[in-house]
Amino acid sequence: MSARSGSQAGSRAAPEADACALSNDLGWALGVVFRCYLKASQDALADLPGGPRGFQVLAAAARDQHGSQLALAHRLGVDRTVMTYLLDDLEAAGLIERRPDPADRRARRILATARGCEALADAGQRLRAAEEQVLSCLDGEEDRGRFRSLLRRLALHASVADPVRGACDTAAEAIGTDPAGGPVLPC
Amino acid sequence: MSARSGSQAGSRAAPEADACALSNDLGWALGVVFRCYLKASQDALADLPGGPRGFQVLAAAARDQHGSQLALAHRLGVDRTVMTYLLDDLEAAGLIERRPDPADRRARRILATARGCEALADAGQRLRAAEEQVLSCLDGEEDRGRFRSLLRRLALHASVADPVRGACDTAAEAIGTDPAGGPVLPC
DNA sequence: TATTGTTATACTCTATAACTATA
DNA sequence: TATAGTTATAGAGTATAACAATA
Numbered sequence: 001m002s003a004r005s006g007s008q009a010g011s012r013a014a015p016e017a018d019a020c021a022l023s024n025d026l027g028w029a030l031g032v033v034f035r036c037y038l039k040a041s042q043d044a045l046a047d048l049p050g051g052p053r054g055f056q057v058l059a060a061a062a063r064d065q066h067g068s069q070l071a072l073a074h075r076l077g078v079d080r081t082v083m084t085y086l087l088d089d090l091e092a093a094g095l096i097e098r099r100p101d102p103a104d105r106r107a108r109r110i111l112a113t114a115r116g117c118e119a120l121a122d123a124g125q126r127l128r129a130a131e132e133q134v135l136s137c138l139d140g141e142e143d144r145g146r147f148r149s150l151l152r153r154l155a156l157h158a159s160v161a162d163p164v165r166g167a168c169d170t171a172a173e174a175i176g177t178d179p180a181g182g183p184v185l186p187c
Numbered sequence: 188m189s190a191r192s193g194s195q196a197g198s199r200a201a202p203e204a205d206a207c208a209l210s211n212d213l214g215w216a217l218g219v220v221f222r223c224y225l226k227a228s229q230d231a232l233a234d235l236p237g238g239p240r241g242f243q244v245l246a247a248a249a250r251d252q253h254g255s256q257l258a259l260a261h262r263l264g265v266d267r268t269v270m271t272y273l274l275d276d277l278e279a280a281g282l283i284e285r286r287p288d289p290a291d292r293r294a295r296r297i298l299a300t301a302r303g304c305e306a307l308a309d310a311g312q313r314l315r316a317a318e319e320q321v322l323s324c325l326d327g328e329e330d331r332g333r334f335r336s337l338l339r340r341l342a343l344h345a346s347v348a349d350p351v352r353g354a355c356d357t358a359a360e361a362i363g364t365d366p367a368g369g370p371v372l373p374c
Numbered sequence: 375t376a377t378t379g380t381t382a383t384a385c386t387c388t389a390t391a392a393c394t395a396t397a
Numbered sequence: 398t399a400t401a402g403t404t405a406t407a408g409a410g411t412a413t414a415a416c417a418a419t420a
Contacts, residue, residue: 021250022243022246022247022250022262022263023339023342023343024335024339025243025246026224026318026321026322026335026338027224027225027228027239027242027243027314027318028243028263028342029335029338029339029341029342030220030221030224030338030342031221031264032264032341032342032345032346033217033338033341033342033345034217034218034221035264035345036341036345037213037214037217038214041214052214055214056209056212056214056215059209059212060209063208068378068379069378069379070377070378070379075209076209076215077218077219077222078411079411079412079413080378080379080380081379081380081381081411081412081413082410082411082412083379084379084380084381101378104377104378104419104420105378105418105419105420106377106378106379106418106419106420107377107378107379107419108378108379127214131213131214134213134341134345135213135341136344137340137341137344138337138340138341143337146333146337147334147337147338147341148213148216150325150330150333150334150337151213151216151217151220151334152210152211152216153324153325154216154219154220154223154321154322154324154325154334155210155215155216155217155219155220156210157323157324158219158220158223158321159219255401255402256401256402257400257401257402265388266388266389266390267401267402267403268388268389268390268402268403268404269387269388269389270402271402271403271404288401291396291397291400291401292395292396292397292401293395293396293397293400293401293402294396294400294401294402295401295402
């Protein structure tokens, strides 16, 4: 505790000593929070095919009906081969449907079924509860909202900045919209 | 559904989808930011054995000299078998040393070598630059600091709440300390 | 020729199990 | 018997490559 003895601290890599504390490492903190969220959301969505990722696919499918498989994959930043497996599982569970696109017979339009929309609403509630649990140590709506807002800005920025990874369309589009209230969607 | 609003954004995706918009999904945002950070830090630390994770190990080794391999693994929340591989690489590069613990001949004490400390300082600079780049879209020190602080609180909380995953010792210890000035360590 | 979607394959990361040497 | 560390192996997740159908 009298580690302050580092007053001269000259012995080694000194000046930013506390800068190397684990909790000040952005990577460590991000990793911990990310894994924590992952675990919480996996527990919350254990029954949903594909887990948290399946949820995102289902949500995206319900949001923008008529999107192709590839567009969906780009939006979520997953490989198109992974999307095939995810959709296989969701379709087997009767939550989404693949329909041939009359305009381009190579493509399939992804639609959420009525059952899928139900499952989505149900899973969404559980997911929100899990999120609140993860954020529970931030007191009050104020800090939680602030964190969400800052994180959102970072994510949108990152998506736009990384054209390779996809999702940039969505991000670019969303970046110009109202963060908070926003209009409601056809889900 | 989305077709009806084609009025202004004639080209493509539905402009009004917002409440269930991707960017409001905490999991999506966390994933994007996490992967973005991962990529940035991997690029920045490409020459360091083990990449970002190797950096954390090296930093931890330099911080608390004399820690055992297992203690180190717990601290960082990685499996002890993974720690073996990481340390193999770091030792092969001459950045850390494994010394038999005179008090317990089963254990090895992990020490950062002088060269390891140099590499750590050097890599730390590059990592900080990468972090700033990731956070660059938050204007000013104020927002960046706020985000770091909120994230740090979440991470410490998550670490403590998850005794299985380890790292709780560090977290519990750090949680009682001053976030900013903090205790200084022997790095 | 280029693109959508599928399949098979390979690779990376991580976790599990078995082993040793100590305690 | 239990623990620290190592090694080998198996598993999840992801990416790569090749293919069929279509543009």
